[in-house]
Amino acid sequence: MSVEEDTANQGRLLATVHGPQDVKRMSASELDILSAEIRDFLVAKVSRTGGHIGPNLGVVELTLAMHRVFDSPRDRLLFDTGHQAYVHKIITGRQEGFDQLRQRGGLSGYPSRAESDHDIIENSHASTALSYADGLAKAYALRGEARSVVAVVGDGALTGGMCWEALNNIAAAGNPLVIVVNDNGRSYAPTIGGLADHLSTLRLNPGYEKVLDTVKDALGSTPLVGKPMYEVLHAVKKGIKDAVAPQAMFEDLGIKYVGPVDGHDVAAVETALRAAKNFGGPVIVHAVTRKGYGYRPAEEDEADCLHGPGGAFDVETGQLVAAPSVKWTHVFADELVAIADERPDVVGITAAMAEPTGIAKLARKYPERTYDVGIAEQHAATSAAGLALGGLHPVVAVYATFLNRAFDQVLLDVAMHKLPVTFVLDRAGITGPDGPSHYGIWDMSVFGVVPGLRMAAPRDAATLREELREAVAVDDGPTVLRYPSGAVAADLPAIRRIGTVDVLAESARTDVLLVAVGAFGQLGMEVAARVAEQGYGVTVVDPRWVRPVPAELVELAAGHRLVVTVEDGVRLGGVGDALAQAMRDAGVQVPLRDLGVPADWHPHGTRAQILADLGLTAQDVARDVTGWISRLETTPVDPARLTSESTPTPSAN
Numbered sequence: 001m002s003v004e005e006d007t008a009n010q011g012r013l014l015a016t017v018h019g020p021q022d023v024k025r026m027s028a029s030e031l032d033i034l035s036a037e038i039r040d041f042l043v044a045k046v047s048r049t050g051g052h053i054g055p056n057l058g059v060v061e062l063t064l065a066m067h068r069v070f071d072s073p074r075d076r077l078l079f080d081t082g083h084q085a086y087v088h089k090i091i092t093g094r095q096e097g098f099d100q101l102r103q104r105g106g107l108s109g110y111p112s113r114a115e116s117d118h119d120i121i122e123n124s125h126a127s128t129a130l131s132y133a134d135g136l137a138k139a140y141a142l143r144g145e146a147r148s149v150v151a152v153v154g155d156g157a158l159t160g161g162m163c164w165e166a167l168n169n170i171a172a173a174g175n176p177l178v179i180v181v182n183d184n185g186r187s188y189a190p191t192i193g194g195l196a197d198h199l200s201t202l203r204l205n206p207g208y209e210k211v212l213d214t215v216k217d218a219l220g221s222t223p224l225v226g227k228p229m230y231e232v233l234h235a236v237k238k239g240i241k242d243a244v245a246p247q248a249m250f251e252d253l254g255i256k257y258v259g260p261v262d263g264h265d266v267a268a269v270e271t272a273l274r275a276a277k278n279f280g281g282p283v284i285v286h287a288v289t290r291k292g293y294g295y296r297p298a299e300e301d302e303a304d305c306l307h308g309p310g311g312a313f314d315v316e317t318g319q320l321v322a323a324p325s326v327k328w329t330h331v332f333a334d335e336l337v338a339i340a341d342e343r344p345d346v347v348g349i350t351a352a353m354a355e356p357t358g359i360a361k362l363a364r365k366y367p368e369r370t371y372d373v374g375i376a377e378q379h380a381a382t383s384a385a386g387l388a389l390g391g392l393h394p395v396v397a398v399y400a401t402f403l404n405r406a407f408d409q410v411l412l413d414v415a416m417h418k419l420p421v422t423f424v425l426d427r428a429g430i431t432g433p434d435g436p437s438h439y440g441i442w443d444m445s446v447f448g449v450v451p452g453l454r455m456a457a458p459r460d461a462a463t464l465r466e467e468l469r470e471a472v473a474v475d476d477g478p479t480v481l482r483y484p485s486g487a488v489a490a491d492l493p494a495i496r497r498i499g500t501v502d503v504l505a506e507s508a509r510t511d512v513l514l515v516a517v518g519a520f521g522q523l524g525m526e527v528a529a530r531v532a533e534q535g536y537g538v539t540v541v542d543p544r545w546v547r548p549v550p551a552e553l554v555e556l557a558a559g560h561r562l563v564v565t566v567e568d569g570v571r572l573g574g575v576g577d578a579l580a581q582a583m584r585d586a587g588v589q590v591p592l593r594d595l596g597v598p599a600d601w602h603p604h605g606t607r608a609q610i611l612a613d614l615g616l617t618a619q620d621v622a623r624d625v626t627g628w629i630s631r632l633e634t635t636p637v638d639p640a641r642l643t644s645e646s647t648p649t650p651s652a653n
């Protein structure tokens with residue numbers, strides 16, 4: 001089936017779907033038509049807003065079958081990661097919201113409890129659904145509520161350790177619970193690891209087609225009443241096992257296994273789900289699907305099956321409409337390869353995101369020095385510790401939001417051992433359309449408390465290159481580099497450097513020290529210009545290394561009447577907070593105001609919209625600064641009190 005070829009499809013059936021009951025009463029042929037209409041709808045809408053098109057095209061039939069067999073919201077349907085819940089949203093009465101998908105005030109790109117009773121968990125971080133399901137099933141058992149719990153988890157998410165911790169508990173508890181493994185062989189790229197190899201052996205087995213038929217026949221003719229389900233499933237299971245071995249892995253966990261089923265055959269999935277539902281214990285339904293199914297540009301996209309175009313794309317080609325720009329990620333990727341050319345000890349690690357983080361470039365040149373560990377950030381950190389113990393300098397590239405998972409590993413396994421591991425945090429700060437769980441706003445607070453950890457926030461391409469080199473030169477503890485998403489900021493040269501601190505602008509008057517963290521350097525310059533118009537002098541500095549707080553920053557603070565910090569991270573425990581503490585410790589009495597992101601859940605929108613909501617625009621900051629300085633009584637300080645130049649090496653705690 002193909003979206004382009006489906007000319008007869010006018011969305012007629014889709015228009016009649018207002019809730020799960022509407023798909024429950026459809027015939028098999030209607031479901032086929034509805035599936036095609038849903039695919040048309042998804043491509044038409046998501047091509048205008050951007051979003052997770054590939055994963056959702058792959059779960060159309062799966063989701064229809066789930067809503068036909070189970071009774072949501074009484075029964076609980078959980079989607080791991082949540083990026084593949086668009087079809088679920090369509091079925092549960094949210095079609096109209098798709099014009100505003102991921103837009104400010106519009107539909108979330110993930111499940112959202114504010115949107116619907118059919119969403120019980122809000123996620124976006126992978127590998128959590130089975131743990132939620134374990135808890136829910138236990139709660140319903142204890143409360144005596146007869147409600148089914150169903151969790152859909154991708155083969156990519158299954159590489160995350162939490163899934164296996166959950167499976168271990170689910171098997172032991174024995175509560176009724178259905179785990180649908182949506183096996184498309186991909187995370188972004190093909191899924192990596194022993195589990196993935198297992199599953200792909202299963203898919204590639206020549207007997208696979210036969211197996212699908214066997215399962216269909218066996219389950220189709222199963223008398224569900226009168227015969228113990230265990231025997232039925234056991235027989236089916238053994239039948240498959242004879243034909244194809246690898247799924248023994250699931251059996252060995254002590255959880256019943258049904259599959260593999262063709263995930264694009266609604267009837268087959270339904271049959272498997274009904275059998276699983278009636279079993280009375282935990283069951284895995286293994287559904288094989290194709291990511292991007294039914295839409296040629298997605299199916300043929302080798303990189304990631306159009307996993308999640310960030311913006312509008314051309315329906316014919318799947319290519320992004322916006323002109324490509326040089327991104328922070330590209331600058332990092334190029335410089336890392338240049339460093340790796342010179343330093344054979346430098347190796348790269350990605351947690352299933354080689355292309356999005358830029359590690360793929362290193363992998364192409366040095367495949368033997370690049371490791372994709374799967375969706376396993378905690379393991380990535382401790383594995384990096386092992387690599388460092390073995391004499392290498394690992395560079396772990398992850399999105400800022402995902403390193404939160406590995407706090408303990410960074411703290412104890414890396415930092416306590418004083419190991420040289422560099423963590424590169426892409427998409428740091430407010431990111432935008434993916435919403436609060438994707439913002440990289442906690443890193444500076446959370447990792448700021450790690451003893452011996454040095455953290456840098458580059459402001460442009462030049463400082464990103466420079467700070468990456470400084471980071472991999474550190475050999476006695478972890479280093480972190482963090483930068484935002486999108487196009488890299490224009491180079492902003494410093495006037496001079498004091499210690500590690502770059503002075504970007506100064507004035508004859510030293511009224512305000514404006515500490516502009518990372519990509520806020522340009523904003524700092526604009527603020528200084530605006531405040532100068534009011535007759536006040538602003539010194540704009542970029543600390544470059546924000547942890548530990550550079551001593552020179554404290555000295556500079558002492559030479560001004562007011563210190564203002566601006567950062568793209570939570571204020572609590574952020575750079576401003578840390579500088580205030582360092583100033584108190586040094587007995588510096590100058591007042592400090594810290595601007596940043598309140599520790600709260602800020603709804604999705606564009607990065608610019610959210611920053612404007614938070615008052616983090618040049619205009620807002622300038623108004624604040626002018627207000628604060630004009631209310632101070634003290635007199636300007638002599639510029640000669642500013643510290644003079646010294647060496648640029650970052651110092652440890």
Ligand SMILES: Cc1ncc(C[n+]2csc(CCOP(=O)(O)OP(=O)(O)O)c2C)c(N)n1
Binds near residue numbers: 125188291375
């Ligand atoms: C903890 C964490 N790390 C990384 C990601 C980024 N990520 C989003 S979806 C995805 C791949 C998921 O693959 P799979 O579960 O198989 O679902 P599919 O997209 O193939 O349907 C990754 C790595 C994430 N969401 N959470």
